[in-house]
Amino acid sequence: MLKPPPASSIPPLPLAGRRLTPRRPLSRELFAANGMSRTGALDLASGVGGKITKDEVKSAVDDYEKYHGYYGGKEEARKSNYTDMVNKYYDLATSFYEYGWGESFHFAHRWNGESLRESIKRHEHFLALQLGLKPGMKVLDVGCGIGGPLREIAKFSLTSVTGLNNNEYQISRGKELNRVAGVSGTCDFVKADFMKMPFSDNTFDAVYAIEATCHAPDPVYLN
Ligand SMILES: C[S@@+](CC[C@H](N)C(=O)[O-])C[C@H]1O[C@@H](n2cnc3c(N)ncnc32)[C@H](O)[C@@H]1O
DSSP: OOOOOOGGGSOOEEETTEEEOOOOOOHHHHHHHTTOOHHHHHHHHHTTTOOSOHHHHHHHHHHHHHTSGGGTOOHHHHHHTHHHHHHHHHHHHHHHHHHHTOSOOOOOOOOTTOOHHHHHHHHHHHHHHHTTOOTTOEEEEESOTTSHHHHHHHHHHTOEEEEEESOHHHHHHHHHHHHHHTOTTTOEEEEOOTTSOOOOTTSOSEEEESSOGGGOSOHHHHO
């Protein structure tokens, strides 16, 4: 967990001729600053929704590394085992992403003076507007992570968003965060591979993917 710096290490700020000593930030402000809710941080600390155990970490790291060239891995092996390779990566990385980045695992252009969190929300609102989302529409988020974008877009546009993801841990975490955000009634998750989507035509009014299809073993097929 983030530890606030000792008050003595925070230099005073000059402000309109006065010198103010900033107060020590409260822990909830620190969580908010990096995008994580206090509940989220406590859940992570207690392992709620977690899939990978401490004992499994080393073997998951070893397996993941074997897929890469540095350790003699072959591109064909990575492509034919993409499900295992991508899941190993997200089993290991998701808690760190959530802790340090927030609930949305993507970037956005950032204006001067804009916080990371503001830029990410603005990007999600822009996407909802570009898609022309209207209240009541059914939307699919392809490769949805733990659902940060889908919760924001659902609340912004009053739509029902289904998150498609092949990672079991992220889905369990996403369901818990949907419950905390109060959107479980309108938003859900489906565990499936986006290379073999389990939906019939015209199930959704709109579909989007944010920084997820880079994991497709064959991007041309996916398009
Ligand atoms: C960088 S994260 C982006 C998550 C989300 N779009 C966001 O912005 O927060 C990539 C996501 O794609 C998912 N993913 C990768 N390959 C997938 C596949 N073949 N089928 C379904 N989901 C996949 C990962 O599990 C992960 O959730």
